[in-house]
Amino acid sequence: MSQSASDSSSLPPRVVNVDDAPFEEQTLGEHWGARYQVLTPSMRPSGGSLGVNRLVVPPGRTAVPFHSHRREDEVFFVLEGRGVLRYGDEPLRELRPGDCVACPAGKQQAHQFLNPFDADFVYLAIGAHDPDEVCQYPDTGKVMVRSLRSVGRLTATEYMDGEPDRPKILDLWSD
Numbered sequence: 001m002s003q004s005a006s007d008s009s010s011l012p013p014r015v016v017n018v019d020d021a022p023f024e025e026q027t028l029g030e031h032w033g034a035r036y037q038v039l040t041p042s043m044r045p046s047g048g049s050l051g052v053n054r055l056v057v058p059p060g061r062t063a064v065p066f067h068s069h070r071r072e073d074e075v076f077f078v079l080e081g082r083g084v085l086r087y088g089d090e091p092l093r094e095l096r097p098g099d100c101v102a103c104p105a106g107k108q109q110a111h112q113f114l115n116p117f118d119a120d121f122v123y124l125a126i127g128a129h130d131p132d133e134v135c136q137y138p139d140t141g142k143v144m145v146r147s148l149r150s151v152g153r154l155t156a157t158e159y160m161d162g163e164p165d166r167p168k169i170l171d172l173w174s175d
Contacts, residue, residue, distance in 0.1 A: 012041035034063035172174035
């Protein structure tokens with residue numbers, strides 16, 4: 001069954017050639033950032049959750065902080081150049097074209113890539129976009145809660161901390 005002309009014209013393209021995909025760039029200072037291309041722009045608007053991005057990390061940079069996912073598996077496939085993988089407490093590992101890195105969710109094993117070499121490090125990042133995702137950043141103690149659209153640091157507290165003596169529900173209830 002094919003999409004009607006009106007349905008397909010309102011969505012981004014289903015087939016994208018990497019040569020035609022626009023680049024977006026996110027950088028901060030001298031050591032953070034990369035250029036990336038979204039290769040599956042129609043996936044989320046069509047109701048899907050899986051996505052593929054192509055990242056180009058220049059020499060001396062890392063694209064994202066050291067982080068782990070509670071709900072989203074990620075897979076990375078190296079296309080060009082060399083990079084370094086930091087994965088949990090394991091020793092750093094050099095990556096080269098053809099390497100595929102599996103990062104399962106919920107294992108509290110953070111991951112991060114670095115390009116300490118002289119040429120661009122290019123890889124595919126493949127993963128879901130779970131609306132309820134929670135990421136942890138062990139180097140800085142940050143937490144990202146996607147459903148709240150928030151990144152911050154949690155402060156430990158007792159379960160009932162801050163609750164009023166008289167629960168609000170008592171004032172809302174009328175019989």
